[in-house]
Amino acid sequence: MTTKLFISLPALILLLTCGCSSYIPTSNFPAQMERRLEASFEDTWEAVFKVVEALDGVVIAEDKPTGLIVYKFKDTESDKIIYMHVYLKDLADQGATRIYAVPQADPFYRKTPLSIVFSTFDIAGGYHVREIEKDFFEKVTDTFEARDEE
Amino acid sequence: MKNKFLLPVVLPLIFLMSGCAPALVIHDGKPQEVDRRTKLHKLKTDDFRDFAIPDTEEIISGGYQTALPHVTFDEVWDAVVIVAMQRGIVVRVDKATARLVVLFDAPVALYVAGADPVAIHGKLLENLYETLDDTEKVEAKFASFAQERIVKGFCDLVSTQVYASQKWQYLYK
Numbered sequence A: 001m002t003t004k005l006f007i008s009l010p011a012l013i014l015l016l017t018c019g020c021s022s023y024i025p026t027s028n029f030p031a032q033m034e035r036r037l038e039a040s041f042e043d044t045w046e047a048v049f050k051v052v053e054a055l056d057g058v059v060i061a062e063d064k065p066t067g068l069i070v071y072k073f074k075d076t077e078s079d080k081i082i083y084m085h086v087y088l089k090d091l092a093d094q095g096a097t098r099i100y101a102v103p104q105a106d107p108f109y110r111k112t113p114l115s116i117v118f119s120t121f122d123i124a125g126g127y128h129v130r131e132i133e134k135d136f137f138e139k140v141t142d143t144f145e146a147r148d149e150e
Numbered sequence B: 001m002k003n004k005f006l007l008p009v010v011l012p013l014i015f016l017m018s019g020c021a022p023a024l025v026i027h028d029g030k031p032q033e034v035d036r037r038t039k040l041h042k043l044k045t046d047d048f049r050d051f052a053i054p055d056t057e058e059i060i061s062g063g064y065q066t067a068l069p070h071v072t073f074d075e076v077w078d079a080v081v082i083v084a085m086q087r088g089i090v091v092r093v094d095k096a097t098a099r100l101v102v103l104f105d106a107p108v109a110l111y112v113a114g115a116d117p118v119a120i121h122g123k124l125l126e127n128l129y130e131t132l133d134d135t136e137k138v139e140a141k142f143a144s145f146a147q148e149r150i151v152k153g154f155c156d157l158v159s160t161q162v163y164a165s166q167k168w169q170y171l172y173k
Helices: A002-020 A041-054 A129-149 B002-020 B039-045 B056-060 B073-087 B144-164
Strands: A034-037 A058-063 A068-075 A080-091 A096-105 A108-111 A117-120 B024-027 B030-033 B064-068 B089-094 B099-103 B107-113 B118-124
Touching: A034 A129, A041 A058, A041 A068, A041 A080, A041 A096, A041 A129, A058 B089, A068 B073, A068 B089, A080 A129, A080 B073, A080 B089, A096 A129, A096 B073, B056 B107, B056 B118, B064 B144, B073 B089, B073 B099, B073 B107, B073 B118, B073 B144, B107 B144, B118 B144
Parallel strands: none
Antiparallel strands: A034 A096, A058 A068, A068 A080, A080 A096, A108 A117, B024 B030, B064 B118, B089 B099, B099 B107, B107 B118
């Protein structure tokens, strides 16, 4: 009886815990939230707005002295609303710009029993974020290449 | 026999359907639809177009502040932006007036002021949980400890971000 219990109980716990662990598919690309572009701050700032236009996005917030642009767009792959933060840092002495891109999913607020509301971001740090970043950086590079061709 | 099944089936259906029906009120003798969404929900739907960033006095009135010594305003502002974009969604940002609004665990307005120590004032924007049809009705109420926990939680992250690049500097002096 005790042996049966010793075998069945851990097996049950194992089954339960395995069932509870969420499966997060791995990304095909390494995380690269930050890049250095050999372009001026002004040109990069303009290029980001062209990317927003290409994505049919909507600018939520922008502040040039800070170097931050926040825009919203619909990601066709995941069919989700994504809020993209693009943070530019002027490296004027090197003729370059450091560019950070941080996507966040549309938050939904959930109530706890204590009536405290917390937001939940369902793609934070997980699957698909890297694809969105990669796509963003590619689009910025394409914008510069198209401009150079003109 | 039929009546036995009728009540358990029909009653839940009535409850469900009444919950889904649009809210109507009679105004000037005509039924009018009532918008029961919260202000936050409407702002999100409208992409925060008409959202006015709270003024500095209002943010200071939130009552929470944290002081960060031995750092410059720019370093603190940079840390606020980095933490805000990694842990939430920035919906308003203005460096000229040093104010920022982020959808963190709840919407929080921040105001950065002063020099050595640089102070971060924070206020949880509880009013965004008011419903559009009646400002007396709120979707969520926050106890003062809960407000402080959320705002302090954000400021602690900023503090870590600011000092993370500085804490080992004395080793190189």
